[in-house]
Amino acid sequence: MIAHIRIPRMVSRASAVSALTVAAVGGTIAVPGSPPEAKATATTVAFKALRIAxxxxxxxxxxxxxxxxxxxCSGLTQYAYKGAGKPLPRTAAAQYNRTRPITASSRTRGDLVFFHGSRGVYHVGLYAGDGRIWHAPKTGTVVRLERIWTRHVSYGKVR
Known part of the structure; x- marks a missing residue:
């Protein structure tokens, strides 16, 4: 279901864009007149990092x-988590060693997704929900939202 939200003229364009970004990454925002049980998931460190990415x-x-x-890839995750108040080491392998391993069924938005090959961890991104990640893929590309393309991944929660 897509909710249509009318944005009053007094709301700045930056605020509107921020609200749309939150909606795009699957978060919730407080909307005047919304039920009190609507929680502001944007307050977690992982969600802040995801929003930054x-x-x-x-x-x-x-x-x-x-x-x-x-x-x-690891520069993006480091930048996002630093902006959310949690420093991370520089490389994907070092970030893997700094996180608490979690199962695929317990992953949440903003958790790190590590890609494994024969030589160990070679890539990292931020889980965005629905089997997708925000990441910086490779030379010639840009930061983007993309489906996880392999089963050779593990998940980590930043401590």
Whole structure:
């Protein structure tokens, strides 16, 4: 179900864009007149990190870059979590070692998704829900939302 929200003129464009970003990553926002049981999931560190990663949509991939305008995969996750108040190490493998392993059934938006190959962890992104991640894929691409393309992944919750 898609909810249509009328945004009053007094709301700034930036506020409207922020609300749309929250909606795009699957969060909830407080809307005047909404029921009191609607929770503001945007307050968790993981959700803040996810929102920050999503706000970088379209930023170019550059190997070794950690923002604010260019990213590689672990640079994006590091940047997003630092902005949410949780520092992470620089590489995907070091981030893997810093997180608490969780099962696929217990993953939530903003958890880290680690991709494994024969040489270990080679890629990382932020879980966005519905089998998708925000990530910086590879040279020649940009930060984007994409379906998880393999079963060779594990999940980690940032401590």
């Amino acid at each position: 999503a706000s970088q949509r379209g930023a170019p991939y550059v190997y070794g870059a950690a923002g604010p305008h260019r990213f590689d």
